[in-house]
Amino acid sequence: MTCPVPLANRDHVVLGHGSGGKLTAELIRDVFLPAFRNPILAGMNDQAVVRLNDSRVAFTTDSFVVKPLFFHGGDIGSLAVHGTVNDLAMGGAQPLFLSVAFIIEEGLSMETLHRVAASLGGAAQTAGVQVVTGDTKVVEKGSGDGLFINTTGLGLVPDGVNMSADQARPGDTVILSGSIGEHGIAILAEREGIEFETPVESDSAALHTLVNDMLAVTKSIRCLRDPTRGGVSSALNEIAAASQAGILLDERAIPVREEVRGACEMLGLDPLYVANEGKLIAIVGPEDADALLDAMRAHPLGRSAQKIGTVTDTHPSWVSMRTVLGTTRVVDMLAGDQLPRIC
Amino acid sequence: MKYLDEYRDPRIAHALVHEIARRVTRPRVLMEICGGQTHTIMRYGIDELVPPQIELVHGPGCPVCVTPIEIIDKAIAIASRPDVTFVSYGDMLRVPGSSVDLFHVKARGGDVRIAYSPMEALKIARATPHRKVVFFGIGFETTAPANAMAVWQAQRERLKNFSMLASHVLVPPAIRLLLRSPDNRVQGFIAPGHVCTIMGFQEYEELVRDFRVPIVVGGFEPVDLLEAISMLVAQLEDGRAELENQYARSVSRAGSEPAQRLMRQVFEVADRKWRGIGMIPASGLRLRPEFAAYDAEKIFGLEELSADEPKECISALVLQGLKKPVDCPAFGKGCTPEQPLGAPMVSSEGACAAYYQYRRIL
Numbered sequence: 001m002t003c004p005v006p007l008a009n010r011d012h013v014v015l016g017h018g019s020g021g022k023l024t025a026e027l028i029r030d031v032f033l034p035a036f037r038n039p040i041l042a043g044m045n046d047q048a049v050v051r052l053n054d055s056r057v058a059f060t061t062d063s064f065v066v067k068p069l070f071f072h073g074g075d076i077g078s079l080a081v082h083g084t085v086n087d088l089a090m091g092g093a094q095p096l097f098l099s100v101a102f103i104i105e106e107g108l109s110m111e112t113l114h115r116v117a118a119s120l121g122g123a124a125q126t127a128g129v130q131v132v133t134g135d136t137k138v139v140e141k142g143s144g145d146g147l148f149i150n151t152t153g154l155g156l157v158p159d160g161v162n163m164s165a166d167q168a169r170p171g172d173t174v175i176l177s178g179s180i181g182e183h184g185i186a187i188l189a190e191r192e193g194i195e196f197e198t199p200v201e202s203d204s205a206a207l208h209t210l211v212n213d214m215l216a217v218t219k220s221i222r223c224l225r226d227p228t229r230g231g232v233s234s235a236l237n238e239i240a241a242a243s244q245a246g247i248l249l250d251e252r253a254i255p256v257r258e259e260v261r262g263a264c265e266m267l268g269l270d271p272l273y274v275a276n277e278g279k280l281i282a283i284v285g286p287e288d289a290d291a292l293l294d295a296m297r298a299h300p301l302g303r304s305a306q307k308i309g310t311v312t313d314t315h316p317s318w319v320s321m322r323t324v325l326g327t328t329r330v331v332d333m334l335a336g337d338q339l340p341r342i343c
Numbered sequence: 344m345k346y347l348d349e350y351r352d353p354r355i356a357h358a359l360v361h362e363i364a365r366r367v368t369r370p371r372v373l374m375e376i377c378g379g380q381t382h383t384i385m386r387y388g389i390d391e392l393v394p395p396q397i398e399l400v401h402g403p404g405c406p407v408c409v410t411p412i413e414i415i416d417k418a419i420a421i422a423s424r425p426d427v428t429f430v431s432y433g434d435m436l437r438v439p440g441s442s443v444d445l446f447h448v449k450a451r452g453g454d455v456r457i458a459y460s461p462m463e464a465l466k467i468a469r470a471t472p473h474r475k476v477v478f479f480g481i482g483f484e485t486t487a488p489a490n491a492m493a494v495w496q497a498q499r500e501r502l503k504n505f506s507m508l509a510s511h512v513l514v515p516p517a518i519r520l521l522l523r524s525p526d527n528r529v530q531g532f533i534a535p536g537h538v539c540t541i542m543g544f545q546e547y548e549e550l551v552r553d554f555r556v557p558i559v560v561g562g563f564e565p566v567d568l569l570e571a572i573s574m575l576v577a578q579l580e581d582g583r584a585e586l587e588n589q590y591a592r593s594v595s596r597a598g599s600e601p602a603q604r605l606m607r608q609v610f611e612v613a614d615r616k617w618r619g620i621g622m623i624p625a626s627g628l629r630l631r632p633e634f635a636a637y638d639a640e641k642i643f644g645l646e647e648l649s650a651d652e653p654k655e656c657i658s659a660l661v662l663q664g665l666k667k668p669v670d671c672p673a674f675g676k677g678c679t680p681e682q683p684l685g686a687p688m689v690s691s692e693g694a695c696a697a698y699y700q701y702r703r704i705l
Contacts, residue, residue, distance in 0.1 A: 014447065324353055325565055
């Protein structure tokens with residue numbers, strides 16, 4: 001058998017390389033990891049935890065290129081705070097300081113910039129973090145897309161907290177903090193001009209207070225992830241791969257709001273792959289699961305938290321799902337972005 | 344969700360499985376035509392639920408999969424031009440042509456955009472009169488009316504900068520080809536519900552009559568498919584060969600007359616090459632000569648461009664239901680959705696991609 005269509009797939013960066021799926025993982029593995037090789041980076045978590053003197057400092061960075069800049073439930077400013085705060089929180093860190101860099105395209109209205117800055121400042125204040133340093137660049141018209149923002153965050157990890165994607169063990173419970181797909185669908189709706197009876201709002205929110213309440217129950221949570229780009233599927237596939245364990249989900253237990261389901265049905269998308277910005281996935285020992293679930297449900301951002309699956313010793317590194325009909329299917333990590341089907 | 348949950352109801356589904364098991368007395372090979380149906384079967388594990396005597400084989404109804412390679416090459420040639428804005432349904436962008444795919448044209452600076460409807464391409468054409476806007480009009484009878492509407496509307500508005508690279512295919516000639524094949528094993532068909540919503544099912548009644556084969560028009564949810572399978576099994580066990588309509592909430596015998604009228608007005612039936620299968624007479628649609636001014640192949644002088652169909656894995660056999668994707672030695676190894684060798688691995692409607700996505704370790 002000859003392989004007839006060897007595509008020159010690796011000559012150029014394609015959009016899929018930024019999707020958070022397999023192509024992104026490939027880019028990191030083949031280009032960045034070899035160039036920056038060190039043991040902290042090799043942990044491949046949402047944040048790096050480094051020891052400085054006697055403190056454990058969590059350190060992370062994230063860039064925001066969302067289009068449109070304003071959407072139901074948020075905007076690029078608040079998102080830039082929530083995204084980075086959440087990356088710190090997923091390591092159990094108390095977020096403290098942010099840097100903010102603006103890359104502005106010539107011609108952006110001053111009013112827009114004011115609104116974004118105000119929103120970013122407000123979100124930081126609500127989250128209890130301070131923006132302590134920053135940078136501004138303006139690029140020529142056509143060299144950017146209105147506005148890009150990068151935020152970097154610093155936080156402190158309390159003693160005894162040691163969460164990482166490689167710690168899931170067979171028998172552990174998978175908990176999801178609420179309904180999925182709202183951020184991705186809110187953005188898509190805005191972009192495509194899709195209207196709902198009740199508009200879908202982005203779930204963009206800072207999750208560190210929820211994490212605090214969870215850590216108050218037990219410090220031995222194995223792993224936290226916020227399922228952003230690539231959705232729940234990518235986050236769980238990363239955990240399964242890092243832990244060399246299988247994950248079995250229960251389709252019926254995964255909360256999806258009606259509007260999100262409707263939009264996904266219409267557009268041919270699977271909510272498991274749609275982005276979230278205010279949800280987390282927790283992998284916890286079975287003995288802690290119930291108490292954690294209660295604590296999460298007592299927090300406004302975890303009210304509809306659910307146990308959605310278990311870690312297994314079958315199919316290591318794979319995520320599968322018991323469907324509503326009782327059959328089992330693979331929940332794969334997508335190669336690139338989900339593509340709307342033709343019919 | 345109403346009109347959805349009841350078609351995914353486990354109790355109804357299991358009752359249908361029970362009924363199928365009660366009726367079936369010997370091995371039966373059934374084919375669902377449409378890639379959307381294949382996707383549901385894999386996603387919900389319908390093939391696991393039904394009794395072992397029922398073998399489901401997957402038909403050629405994936406528009407992405409059967410679009411011939413020279414059409415992809417033509418799309419790539421057009422989209423690579425600096426004066427063109429090329430608009431396409433999303434999953435066509437990843438289909439390999441002879442050398443690259445449309446995503447790579449985009450990565451190299453081509454203006455390639457994803458749209459949900461050809462009307463979006465019209466909108467772009469109106470807004471950017473200095474650009475040549477080309478819509479990639481592919482698909483079965485399902486997408487043909489909307490594509491026809493876009494061309495018709497462009498002519499009415501006398502839009503000078505809009506055209507369509509049209510390569511439509513028709514379902515009934517493909518079923519006829521399968522049934523004529525000496526290798527055919529299929530004993531009953533689930534006809535594609537969305538195609539029949541447009542076209543009705545009179546053409547399928549002719550197939551039932553000519554080949555004495557049971558055909559049930561089926562929907563796309565698990566309960567739809569199980570009910571269609573149950574109806575086919577009942578026909579086979581009773582020795583009947585009839586056209587039945589499981590998807591009556593959407594399909595009528597005559598279909599949508601306005602949609603068909605518009606299709607006839609803009610398109611004419613033509614011979615068409617199917618990727619992996621080859622030339623099927625009178626199996627496609629092309630723009631009528633009256634609409635030549637909107638025919639991208641003519642405008643860009645690409646009518647003569649041809650490409651050799653590579654010996655793609657076993658996709659020809661997969662698309663005819665003669666082999667399962669897992670029978671291919673390249674499946675999941677040399678051929679993955681990241682590096683597809685054949686089109687059935689590209690679209691989520693393709694049988695290979697559906698197996699790969701939902702089934703490869705189970």
